[in-house]
Amino acid sequence: MLLSNLSYVLASVLFILGIKKLSHPKTARQGNALAALGMFIAIIATLLSNGQIDLKLILIGVLIGSAIGALFAIKVEMTQMPQMVAIFNGFGGAASALVASAEFLKNGDMSTFTVSTIIISVFVGTLTLTGSFIAFGKLQGFISGQPIVFPGQQLINAILALTLLVVAFLLVQSPGEINYFYYLVAFSAIIGITLTIPIGGADMPVVVSLLNSYSGVAAAATGFVLMNNGLIISGALVGASGLILTNIMCKGMNRSLANVIFGAVGLKTEATENTSGKQIAIKSYSTEEAAMIFDAAEKVIIVPGYGLAVAQAQHAVREVAEFLESKNRKVLYAIHPVAGRMPGHMNVLLAEANIPYEQLKDLDEINSEFEDCDVALVLGANDVVNPAARHDTSSPIYGMPILDVDKSRTVIINKRTMNTGFAGIQNELFGFDNSIMVFGDAKDMLQQLLKDLKDL
């Protein structure tokens, strides 16, 4: 036991050093390798110091898991990273819940403390699993990205939560009653689903971060079940990480966590109410006309949004940017905290296209740059550039920090159609005097734009 406990200390130190090195892209890769080394040490030490375990069974499990994990890691497209993280959150939660369940089924005699920690681990782990699968389904398009709501939803949630508390109480009272345990699993699974279905597509960054945090909480709870420091420390780190990201995402939308989870923002009904009043007159340009504007620009800021990911246009963006840079134009990228479907989604996409990370600027760094910017090119982003957030108190996005693209000399907005963003509201920016719309798929539009730029 001493060997494995020492190894967990070492592993924890390596995890912490690994995350510390994530503070800069230069050292980040080394940090990831350190964390992986920590994990390797913890696994080997656990195998060596437990005589009672079934080595053959473990080997089979590790081989199957490695094959599936490696396949995911190699095959996944950068645009699909939110889905992958979502499903991995689910696996992490499930693994922790399973370990706690195994402990419950094996031991007849348990202290109230152990039973309580098992209940927490099974509850959080199971709800992470089902919640993550719903999130995965929404991100992948298996389930509608629209919030799914029905009358009495909050009431049903409240009843479910109450029932769960009763079941948990009964289980603590009589841990021998196996049926209570099954009820616990069932209700946790249902709560995971009912909490996730009413959340809309654009709010997914919050949900994915939150589920990330839950998977850490489940691991820490399992650590308390097993009295294992390795699980407790790692779980605490992951739980803290997910919570910090959740908080950043909520701030990026100026909404409370409760509002994201229970607010069901993005409902169609809201959209019709808001758009019925005024029609916006827009100017639609061809890429050829847009190219002429670019030709006269000294400074260009590109604002990527989820539409860029959908169109897989990250390489096309780089080609246009490189052409402009070859003509000595300055090109920067403005990344809103909630652009895309998970924290840092746009940064990874643009990094994949070999765009240097120094050119990617976050909200605070970039907003002052729009004042002397000639062209702001908005690619598949909508709510994060909607000036209504600044002044329209009736807007669902009022108060949300936005990218001040409207302060640029010209704003060129690429969208597929005039459809509203995920918040379901029309964007007044499109009707501004300095705004120009170029319709079409982001990738096709950029490729055509590049051709037109070269022809000038």
Add this chain to the structure above:
Amino acid sequence: MDINILTVFILAIFVGVEIITKVPPTLHTPLMSGSNAISGIAIVGAIISTEINGGVGTYLGLLAVILATINVIGGFMVTDRMLKMFKRN
């Protein structure tokens, strides 16, 4: 309950908050996939649960080993794949 273990948990949260707030937004996606991998630490518990003659628990342990390994291997590999792409000028 052992108070030491609670101490460890609470101090670990503080350390976590301290170091994670220093991760820049540009690396938030690798941070998430990396923490996916770290939450695969459940594999340690899973290994312990595959006790010989542990009955049903052993098979739950096996399933936990598979899921946790997916997280560990997939998480670290995809994080490395992403971090490789972050380049300077």
